[in-house]
Amino acid sequence: MAASGGSTTSNTNIPEYEYSDVNTKPFHIGGFRSEWLSRLTPDDYSYQPEEEDTFDANFAKEHGVSAETMAELKSVCSIDSLRCHPEDEQPDPEVVPPNPTLQTLIERKKKQDYKASRKITKNRHDLYANELERLTYGMKPEAVDDILPEGEVILTVNVYYPASYDKFNYVRPHMTLLMTGSHSLAEFRDAICCVSDLQVCGEFSNTPNIAPDFISKDHYKSAFFYFEGVFYNDMRYPECQDISMTTIEWAKSHNFPSYSQAKMEDTRFMDLNVKVGFPYLYCHQGDCEHLVIITDVRLTHKNDCLDKELYPLLTHKHRVATQKCSVCHIFIGRWFTTNDEFAPSHPCLFCDKCFRTLHYNEDGYKLGDFLAYPYVDRGAFN
Numbered sequence: 001m002a003a004s005g006g007s008t009t010s011n012t013n014i015p016e017y018e019y020s021d022v023n024t025k026p027f028h029i030g031g032f033r034s035e036w037l038s039r040l041t042p043d044d045y046s047y048q049p050e051e052e053d054t055f056d057a058n059f060a061k062e063h064g065v066s067a068e069t070m071a072e073l074k075s076v077c078s079i080d081s082l083r084c085h086p087e088d089e090q091p092d093p094e095v096v097p098p099n100p101t102l103q104t105l106i107e108r109k110k111k112q113d114y115k116a117s118r119k120i121t122k123n124r125h126d127l128y129a130n131e132l133e134r135l136t137y138g139m140k141p142e143a144v145d146d147i148l149p150e151g152e153v154i155l156t157v158n159v160y161y162p163a164s165y166d167k168f169n170y171v172r173p174h175m176t177l178l179m180t181g182s183h184s185l186a187e188f189r190d191a192i193c194c195v196s197d198l199q200v201c202g203e204f205s206n207t208p209n210i211a212p213d214f215i216s217k218d219h220y221k222s223a224f225f226y227f228e229g230v231f232y233n234d235m236r237y238p239e240c241q242d243i244s245m246t247t248i249e250w251a252k253s254h255n256f257p258s259y260s261q262a263k264m265e266d267t268r269f270m271d272l273n274v275k276v277g278f279p280y281l282y283c284h285q286g287d288c289e290h291l292v293i294i295t296d297v298r299l300t301h302k303n304d305c306l307d308k309e310l311y312p313l314l315t316h317k318h319r320v321a322t323q324k325c326s327v328c329h330i331f332i333g334r335w336f337t338t339n340d341e342f343a344p345s346h347p348c349l350f351c352d353k354c355f356r357t358l359h360y361n362e363d364g365y366k367l368g369d370f371l372a373y374p375y376v377d378r379g380a381f382n
């Protein structure tokens, strides 16, 4: 994003840095889009590929070279002339020729040697994540109606681990999503995956089969985002409460600048005033607080994933190690028990299979004394 650099007529919708390389001053996303659209011609942001001849002519004009020079450049730089094997030989792209002098080949050789020296190979999660990003590159929808409109805005948003999770919380984003300007904040909320939404509260040693029906997400639906002095509350369901009220009233009674409220479901990204690079807040399940940072706002490009249906588009997800069952050490923990005479430790983590085998007879009757709490592992949703 370019800062408007010393312009005398200050237009608040052209992002300028507030702190160099950290964050911008606040600007309106819809206004920013209009600024771009008023300066570009529709050809500039059209998805239609430019004719080769037109592209060449424009390129030559922009660089001030003649048509002959352009033709020569094209033949010299053509990939057909890039070769490190005899012309009549079919090359193996995996084989780097001995003693390469070309820098790209030297780098490639280094990378190949490094890869060969590593004991661990990429696991299937990483392969899949990479593949996902590649697969969506330039992807067109099947139905014409599902194409992202030309000139739409795309935002890159990082969502961090909750503040209570001290391991990674401020260091790296838990997930990175691409959102469009037309998405509402409620759609953004639904795209955020946090384990505290899936937590099951309560003790279920007498009724382990009904535990999965008590997911926090279904019980505590209130949540808010905070951007630039406004709390955007989720009010989609009758049980939703305005949980920002406590903070607003507290701020009022302590002479802080006043805050306002709006509804998450009625607010699109396009309507927001934000600073790019600045940490904002997402709060749900009472006190599960995540930092949210918008790192980029831009117009769509023909190489973007153009299928509207695939947005919000997840482009990065950080993985965490899973906690294994303390009996079999194979499966992910699903239960933890306390006051448990069968357990090697207190509390003790079990997978579903070991938990049931140890604590219930074949008719499902509870054996012995213990308390059992469902456990949802963060890593189970990698």
Ligand SMILES: [Zn+2]
Pocket: 162, 194, 195, 196, 197, 284, 288, 289, 290
């Ligand atoms: Zn959370």
Ligand SMILES: [Zn+2]
Pocket: 325, 326, 327, 328, 329, 330, 331, 350, 351, 352, 353, 354, 355
């Ligand atoms: Zn187990």
